[in-house]
Amino acid sequence: MLETRVDAYPTHRIGGVPVRAGRTLPFGATPVPGGVNFSVYSNNATAMTLVLFRRGEAAPLVELPFPPSFRRGGVYAMTVFGLDDLGLDVETLEYGYRADGPSRPQDGHRFDPGTILLDPYAKLVGGREVWDAPRDAVYPYRGRIALDDFDWEDDRPPGIRPEDLIVYELHVRGFTRHPSSGVRAPGTFAGLVERLPYLVDLGVNCVELMPVFEFDELDNPRGPHNYWGYNTVGFFAPKASYAASGPYGMQVDEMKNLVKQFHRAGIEVVLDVVFNHTAEGNERGPSISFRGLDNSTYYMLTPDGHYYNFSGTGNTVNCNHPVVREFVLDCLRHWAAEFHVDGFRFDLAAVLGRAPDGTVLANPPLLESLAHDPVLRDCKLIAEAWDAAGLYQVGSFPSYCRWSEWNGRYRDAVRRFVKGDLGTVGELAARMTGSTDIYGPRGPVASVNFVTSHDGFTLRDLVSYNRKHNELNGEENRDGDSANHSWNCGHEGPTDDPDVLALRARQVRNALLLLLTSHGIPMLLAGDEMGRTQQGNNNAYCHDGPLSWIDWDLAREHRDLHRFVRNAIAFRRAHPALRRGEGALGHSVDGRLPEVSWHGVHAWTPDWSPHSRLVAAMFSTMRDDGGYDCVYVAANSYWEGHVLELPAPPEGTVWHLFADTAAAPPHDAHEPGREPRLADQVRVSIGPRATLVLVARERLPEE
Amino acid sequence: MTEPVVLVDTSVRDGTTVIGLTGELDGRSGPGVQRRLMELLPEDGRVLLDMSGVTYLSSAGLRVLLLLHRAADGRVALTGVPPEIETVMAATGLLDLFRVAGSSVTDSSVADR
CATH class of the missing domain: 2.60.40.1180 (Golgi alpha-mannosidase II)
Known part of the structure; x- marks a missing residue:
């Protein structure tokens, strides 16, 4: 074996920095012998510049325009050597791009070489290592290079059959941020690992993590926070401030360790992924990455260059454009192969079945590719089978007999029956038996059954409020869904009335027991097993505080409910009659x-x-x-x-x-x-x- | 920029090789420290890595420790790990791999653990 490679030597100097034409693939920043290879694509740019920073410094260290000979097709690639001479190494280097091209929004092009852009393939993002820290004005989200030699030892995915899953949906920060969690690293991946024994004891065997891709918690024009994180900034990078080691740039290692520890405990890890829109928002939003690199490729645009808004958040990712489809595939493979995650829940997945002009496709290429991808073969794929533009595909989501769905009809049927609505028994019977009336040969495992999720009332609030109470969200209670099928049991909100409290306790148990004895995949919302309340708020996306955090003192206060849930989970696990793969x-x-x-x-x-x-x-x-x-x-x-x-x-x-x-x-x-x-x-x-x-x-x- | 300096010193106490590190252990100092540690690693016998002088540990620095752990086949224990570095090592799972000895090299229980 030769000790070095022929291509480990520079051929050019740009701005005094030794470089050579880079390798086109893979995209992103990749350490190679003697340097780092940078590859980025844009179909409509006319010029591209690589911008290097020393970590944390406001001004760029050096800017390296790509010579025309470094471009192959629409891909710009350059290997940069001599980082040492620049006083850099892979840990202290931050990078971004300036893309030049037409600035004609009416034609879909929004190039602006004055803005430094984040590499969509950045596997580590700097700038938001500390939750709530002020963001840099010039280049807030900075590409970094991740070390990918994590020691997985003998990690194996638990490989739990879909019919045996008991999913627990949680927010990484909210799970341990409250002082009552007693963990050493509150609000982080490490804190969640510290709480792993609780989950093992409860009996769940799969956690679904609300978004963990890098996002900006300060990105909310109406309030202080975007706590949930459905506003992705970096699709390949774990959220740095979710890592206790984030300030040291070790969020990748910390999240991988989480997956490894959960696997050891027999618990699968599913990620809630948001590919329907990005943090760039509408026409007035910032250029962070996609918009400045290749707006008309990445986003669904109207004929006059405005953003379609099927996501309800200002823009819609152009998921069935072949380039974007490859991006999504690359991203999911990255999480499956590098982070060993066991599955994905796709936010507003109906958007992923739309053509670039918004038409609903019968055979969407992206969904088909995901269903048949070899790397993702054993990953659970769960669709939130609707979007914000009225497309509701529960039962009709293009599944290729591979996808499961959040079953919104299950949620509504159980809620309506439990509150005592008439005309609901037939529907309930169908939902209890895996909804095979709507999923047919896909079987009960196509149905992720739930009564509550992060989006809506907690279970306690479902039996404590007739109406949503979202005044604290700053939109005069206009936000959030009004169709909750909730019933307050005789009094709106907190009460000391023992009869009302007793009825609420029973209604909570009725819903949980139906959920945990139904065919299909049950999903619990974290905290419902201990009576968590959001005080009637059914859209707590913007609250980073006691309203949205788990208060672990509740587990002691509601010890009976916790024991009830624990027993109901154990009962389900003991009885194959409740866990059917087929109708x-x-x-x-x-x-x-x-x-x-x-x-x-x-x-x-x-x-x-x-x-x-x-x-x-x-x-x-x-x-x-x-x-x-x-x-x-x-x-x-x-x-x-x-x-x-x-x-x-x-x-x-x-x-x-x-x-x-x-x-x-x-x-x-x-x-x-x-x-x-x-x-x-x-x-x-x-x-x-x-x-x-x-x-x-x-x-x-x-x- | 000046290269971060990591001082490495070594001694043998009661059959245990004690290696002390002082300075910032990161991507720039890491390769040199790693070479030095490999040279100092005894054929057999316990090794105690005194971390009390380490002021910063980066991702690459973490890997220096991990590689030492692998090369020494589990014979390395750590001591004097500063609290902030211990938090990072715990968060990434690295701490579980090492036997962490008492906070001081003179801790008599060190060699027995």
Whole structure:
């Protein structure tokens, strides 16, 4: 082996700096023998300049225009040597680009060589290492070079089957930022790792992290913060201020360590990714990267050069342009291959199915590419199957039998049933069985079931408020969704009324129990297991404070609820009848019990009429040992109780009571495996607005 | 810019090779420090890396420690890690790889851990 490479020597000098024509691929900044290779593309630029900074300094150290011979097609590439002589190394170098070209917004071109632009492929971004720090006026988000030799040791993805997933949606900062978290590094990836034992104990096996790509938390014209982070600045870079080691530039290592530690604990990591829009906003927004590099390639533009706004945030990424499609693929492969993440949830994914002019495509190239990509083959792909322009594709999202969806219809059906709306039992039954009526052969795993998510009321607020209370968001309560299907149980907001509080506690448990016994992939919102409130705010994107952080004292205050959720999760994990990969058959095959059967006040006689408020299902499946796994779930949203005739459990088994939301804790949910036997095996009482879960267990010899 | 200087000194106490680092350990000082550490690494026996004089540790500096850990096959323990550097090492998972000895080289429990 030769010790060095022939191309490790400069051929030119630009501004005194030794360089040579770079390697076109890969895009981005890549350390190579003797220097760093820079590659960036623009189809409409007429000239490109590489701008180098010494880390943290306001003025550029040197600017290196690309000679024409360094361009291949639309790609500008240069290898820069002699960093030592400039007093730089890969850690202290920051870089950006100036792109020259036409400034004709009506034609879609917004070039401005006066602005220094972030490389879209930058794997490390400087400038926002400290949350809330003021941003640099000249070049606020700075490309840096990441060291990619993290020691993964024997890391392997948990490879959890989709039907076995129990997803927990959380905000990295909000999870441990509150002083009550007691972690050493609050609000960071490291802090989240410190809290890993809590998640293991709770029993979830997948965390879905709200956006972790570099964003600017100060980017909110209406308030102090953009806390959620659905305003991406750097798609390849972890958010620096989410890392305790961010000020040292080690956010990549810290986030990789998070994934490694979660994998060791058997928990998958899914990232919430935002490809429908960027932080550059509308015509009045800043040029950060895409807009200045190749506006008409990266954004969907109207014929007169304005931004289409299918995302509701000012611009729309041109995802089905071939160049942008490759960018998205490169980005996701980067997170899957380099960071070992296990899947992605795509914000407003319906946008990803639109053509450059906004037309809805039947066969969107981007979605098809993602579905069949070899690097992403084992990654979970979850779509938020709607956009902000009225396209609602729950059930019709182009899935290639590969994508799952946030099932908004599940959320609405459970909410409406639980609050007592009429005419909801048929819909609820369909949602409880994996929504195979809308997903068909894709099976229940196409359905990510949820009752609450970051976007909307917390579960406690869902039963405490009839209306949203978003006044603190600065838009006179106009923002946020008004269709919440919520019910305050008799009093709007906080109360001491014991009856109201008791009903709320029961309603919370009803929703959770339905969620954790339904076919499909359940998703919990972090904090709902401990009664987290946002005081009626259903759009807390702008609040970085106690309103949006997890208060860990609640876990002690709501110890009963926490135990209830923990038991319900353990129960789901213990029962394959609840975790189906394929739709449940409603009829008997070979004399076996149907995989799902419906019941009512009388066994085998469901009431699907519009005035019914009772649904009872018996789920059953054959275990590997040849016996039945059989669970009975009854939900009553009427304000009076019923006596229910029970279907006979499988031969040789008797009914045991796992959960009864009308019972006082700790009898609201028993420890799985220790459920008490029902004294009466023929009839059971269900309370007003209550949910019951029974499990068939083998009859003991003395019974 | 002047090159950051890292001083490396070494001694042997009770069969343990103690290596002290002083200065900023980063991408510029890192390669030299790494070469020096490899030279000083004994064939066998425990090694104690005294970090109390390290004033800054960058991503590349972290890798110098990691490479030493790999080369020494787990025989290296750290001591005197300044709190801020310890936070960074804990956050990135590196601390778990090293046995962290007491805060001072004279800590008698050091060699037994």
